[in-house]
Amino acid sequence: MGAQSVEQAAAGPVEAPVEALVEARNLRKSYGALEAVRGIDVTVRRGEAFGFLGPNGAGKSSTMRMIAAVSPASGGSLRVLGMDPGAEGPAIRSRLGVCPQDNTLDSELTVRENLLVYGRFFGLSRAEVARRADELLRFVQLTDKAGSRVDDLSGGLKRRLTVARSLINNPELLILDEPTTGLDPQARHLLWDRLFRLKQQGTTLLLTTHYMDEAEQLCDRLVIIDEGVIVAEGSPAQLIRDHSSREVCELRFGVDDHAGVAARLHHLGERVEVLPDRVLVYAEDGEAVAAAVHEMGLSARSTLVRRSTLEDVFLRLTGRSLAD
Amino acid sequence: MTADRVNDLIAPGAARVVPQPLGRFAARHLVDRNYRVYRRDWLLFITGFLEPLLYLLSIGIGIEQLVGDFTLPNGSRVSYTEFVAPAMLAASAMNGSLFDATFGVFFKLKYEKVYDAVLATPLRPVDVAVGELVWSLVRGALYAGAFVVVMAVLGLTSSGWTVLAPVAAVVIGYAFAGAGMALTTWMRTWQDFDFITLAVLPMFLFSATFFPLDRYPDGVQWLVQLTPLYHGVVLCRGLTTGAVGVEMLIAVAYLLVMGTVGLLVASRRIGALLLR
Numbered sequence: 001m002g003a004q005s006v007e008q009a010a011a012g013p014v015e016a017p018v019e020a021l022v023e024a025r026n027l028r029k030s031y032g033a034l035e036a037v038r039g040i041d042v043t044v045r046r047g048e049a050f051g052f053l054g055p056n057g058a059g060k061s062s063t064m065r066m067i068a069a070v071s072p073a074s075g076g077s078l079r080v081l082g083m084d085p086g087a088e089g090p091a092i093r094s095r096l097g098v099c100p101q102d103n104t105l106d107s108e109l110t111v112r113e114n115l116l117v118y119g120r121f122f123g124l125s126r127a128e129v130a131r132r133a134d135e136l137l138r139f140v141q142l143t144d145k146a147g148s149r150v151d152d153l154s155g156g157l158k159r160r161l162t163v164a165r166s167l168i169n170n171p172e173l174l175i176l177d178e179p180t181t182g183l184d185p186q187a188r189h190l191l192w193d194r195l196f197r198l199k200q201q202g203t204t205l206l207l208t209t210h211y212m213d214e215a216e217q218l219c220d221r222l223v224i225i226d227e228g229v230i231v232a233e234g235s236p237a238q239l240i241r242d243h244s245s246r247e248v249c250e251l252r253f254g255v256d257d258h259a260g261v262a263a264r265l266h267h268l269g270e271r272v273e274v275l276p277d278r279v280l281v282y283a284e285d286g287e288a289v290a291a292a293v294h295e296m297g298l299s300a301r302s303t304l305v306r307r308s309t310l311e312d313v314f315l316r317l318t319g320r321s322l323a324d
Numbered sequence: 325m326t327a328d329r330v331n332d333l334i335a336p337g338a339a340r341v342v343p344q345p346l347g348r349f350a351a352r353h354l355v356d357r358n359y360r361v362y363r364r365d366w367l368l369f370i371t372g373f374l375e376p377l378l379y380l381l382s383i384g385i386g387i388e389q390l391v392g393d394f395t396l397p398n399g400s401r402v403s404y405t406e407f408v409a410p411a412m413l414a415a416s417a418m419n420g421s422l423f424d425a426t427f428g429v430f431f432k433l434k435y436e437k438v439y440d441a442v443l444a445t446p447l448r449p450v451d452v453a454v455g456e457l458v459w460s461l462v463r464g465a466l467y468a469g470a471f472v473v474v475m476a477v478l479g480l481t482s483s484g485w486t487v488l489a490p491v492a493a494v495v496i497g498y499a500f501a502g503a504g505m506a507l508t509t510w511m512r513t514w515q516d517f518d519f520i521t522l523a524v525l526p527m528f529l530f531s532a533t534f535f536p537l538d539r540y541p542d543g544v545q546w547l548v549q550l551t552p553l554y555h556g557v558v559l560c561r562g563l564t565t566g567a568v569g570v571e572m573l574i575a576v577a578y579l580l581v582m583g584t585v586g587l588l589v590a591s592r593r594i595g596a597l598l599l600r
Contacts, residue, residue: 031600070443070599090446104441108361117360120353121445169445 021046021081021173021204022067028075029062036062038228039076044173049195049205051222053215053310055322059228060208061101064177067206068098081172094122097171101178103162105150111161112137112146115168122169129168136164140194156187163194174198176207180214192217210322212310224314231317236310243316244308245270247286251293251300252278261298268292273315280315282308350447354455355462362463372467376416377474383534384408384480394536398567402482409480410560411533413471413489414496417464418524418553421497424460425504426520430511439598449595453505453587460501461494468493475564483566492563496556499579502586503552509593527553552582 022044029037037059044050052060065071066078069085069092078085080092106114112133119129137143140160145153153161159179166174179195180188195218199205209215215222216236224232224239232239249269253261262272262279269283283289286305293300314322362368384405394407432438439452447455468490475481481489504520511517530540531553540548548554555575562572 068444072599090448093444094446096444098444100440100444102437104437104444106357106438106441107436108438109357113360117353117357118441118445120356121350121442121447123350123446165441 019046020044020079022050022206023079024063024067024076025078026076027063027066027073027078029059029066029071030074036228037066037074040223040225040228040230042223042230044204044206046172046204047202048220049199049207049218051215051219052206052208052225053210053212053219053222053314053322054208054225055210055320058210058225060210060225061177063225064175064206064208068096068175069093094169095172097166097169097174099159099162099166099174099176099179101181103158105158105161105165107150109150110146111142111148111150111153114150114161115165118165119168124169132168132170136167139167140164141190154187156183156190159183159187159191160194163191167198171203173204173206176205178208178210180209180211188214212314212322215310222310224310224317226314226318226320232313239310239313240308243313245282246284246308247282248306248308248312249281249283249286249289249293250278250302250304250306251281251290252302253298254301264296264298265293271316275321280312282312350451351455351458354442354447354452355459358456358459369466372416372420372463373470375419376412376467376471379412379415380405380409380474384412396565396567397536398569400482400565400567402565403480405478406480406482406565407536407561408534409475409478410489410564411531411557413468413475413493413564414553414556414560415528415531415533416471417468417493417496418500418527418556420464420467421460421501422504422520422524424463425456425501426508426511426517428460429456429505429508430514430517433508433594433597434511439594443598448591449599450591452594453591456505457498457501457583457587461497464497464501465490465494468497472564481564483564483568485563485566485568489560489563492556492559495559495576495579495583496553498583499552499556499586500583502583502590504586506586506589506593509590509597527551532557552579555579 020043022042024040024042026039026041027037028035028039040059040063042063052063054060062071066073066085067080069080069089072086081095083092085092106117109117115133115136116129119132120126124132134143137146140163142157142160142164145157150158150161163176163179166176176195180191183191192214195205199218205218207214207218219236221235222233222239223230232243234242255261258276258279259274262274265272265279265281268289269281271282273280273282281289290303290305293303311322314320388404391404393401393403395401442452443449472481472486472489476486507520530548531551532540532548533553537545537548537554555578559572559575559579562568
């Protein structure tokens with residue numbers, strides 16, 4: 001191995017495609033005394049959809065901003081597209097698409113102008129920008145709104161325009177910070193569909209979310225982040241396999257003392273979690289748990305048997321639910 | 325092409341259209357953005373042009389009846405309107421550039437978050453600062469050009485140097501736009517802009533705009549000479565009356581330094597505020 005690397009060194013730099021688009025090692029971010037990101041390791045590979053799942057304030061947006069080369073790291077190392085964001089910010093940003101949480105659309109411009117102007121910031125020619133703008137408006141289904149003022153758009157339409165804007169430079173890596181937060185279900189599904197198509201076409205996606213369904217829908221791989229540290233990493237299915245049972249039996253009792261009831265259920269499953277309004281029993285066979293509870297003479301007001309989700313993984317790893 | 329694909333834009337392995345390196349003129353795209361917004365707002369253009377003209381008509385031509393002619397330091401005699409007109413040119417260059425660089429920049433910086441989006445592209449804070457500055461100078465040059473034409477038509481210019489007066493106005497705009505933009509980065513609310521008004525109004529009235537420097541009390545003359553608008557007035561008045569002198573070079577140097585320092589501070593501050 002040693003001999004081989006010497007040989008390679010002798011042959012000069014090897015022009016291999018950068019497979020790791022993002023490589024963070026012990027990455028940190030502090031704002032004054034507040035430590036938002038406390039040493040995370042992440043590798044995002046070309047072509048995958050990678051997620052940061054965590055509650056608000058977990059450090060997701062801070063991490064995205066560092067990766068997007070608009071926020072200097074406070075510690076650790078970070079390479080984006082093989083470059084150092086501190087030294088080569090403009091070069092990195094020219095190849096990224098960024099969809100920030102608060103859209104930052106230009107309300108003094110029309111929908112189409114937002115794309116035209118933004119594309120020019122990447123050094124694209126007027127003709128090229130016009131062609132892409134029209135194509136992207138079709139892609140996000142905003143063609144008939146091309147001449148509208150941005151302020152007249154609904155939240156969902158603004159979000160779609162922001163996604164279109166982030167694609168104007170044909171980015172190698174698309175960063176989406178909370179892409180569907182605040183959208184109604186229909187708008188969310190439409191956006192997911194568009195993002196899924198981008199993924200199918202080979203765009204590398206990097207997204208943050210505090211919705212476990214979003215993470216499960218879109219992500220090939222994800223990290224669960226809490227209080228600035230990564231608590232687990234893997235594919236959604238693998239995380240669920242590793243950190244939760246196959247099924248969950250959710251029981252709501254008509255009593256205040258869920259903890260007292262839960263104490264009597266421990267033998268029924270692998271694990272029991274007590275939430276303010278319900279008890280969760282984790283087991284391979286949720287129906288069997290429900291039946292056993294019934295046999296014990298405990299009458300649950302409602303019983304729900306379901307598959308484990310990333311929400312359960314998060315609960316298991318942090319002791320809190322994502323919505324907290 | 326179906327609407328479901330972003331076609332060749334996104335397809336894996338497709339030849340990417342590599343964006344041109346933006347180089348040193350990246351700021352021009354921000355100028356282009358501002359132009360797009362502005363061309364819809366022609367009313368704003370008219371008011372920017374009318375302001376100095378109205379001052380000129382009321383103060384210059386109105387008061388001329390009362391005060392008669394003036395003798396300039398170089399001995400030439402001019403009418404009062406000829407004396408005041410270049411000062412109005414300088415003052416409107418100051419006002420126009422301050423408007424863009426303070427209110428305009430604050431709105432985009434704090435409310436519209438325009439620069440947050442801009443800085444996610446290859447553009448840097450210095451491109452933002454330069455872009456805004458250049459834009460305000462382009463606008464200022466248009467106003468100044470139009471005003472100087474009006475001056476010439478009204479017979480208020482007595483020298484070939486006058487053709488340089490719009491350039492002088494641009495230099496004045498540079499100084500105030502740079503400084504104004506730098507100060508704006510420290511503004512927290514719209515109320516803070518009262519401080520700028522507080523500085524601008526006395527300057528407008530007492531920078532040898534309406535009467536010559538030697539009419540000020542001795543102890544105040546040096547104070548007047550410290551203000552940037554005074555130097556702007558010296559510059560414009562020298563050019564349109566033909567009373568050119570070495571003090572104009574000092575004025576140019578003063579204004580260029582002021583604008584450049586402002587520009588450097590503004591780009592640093594924009595970076596510090598947004599790239600946290």
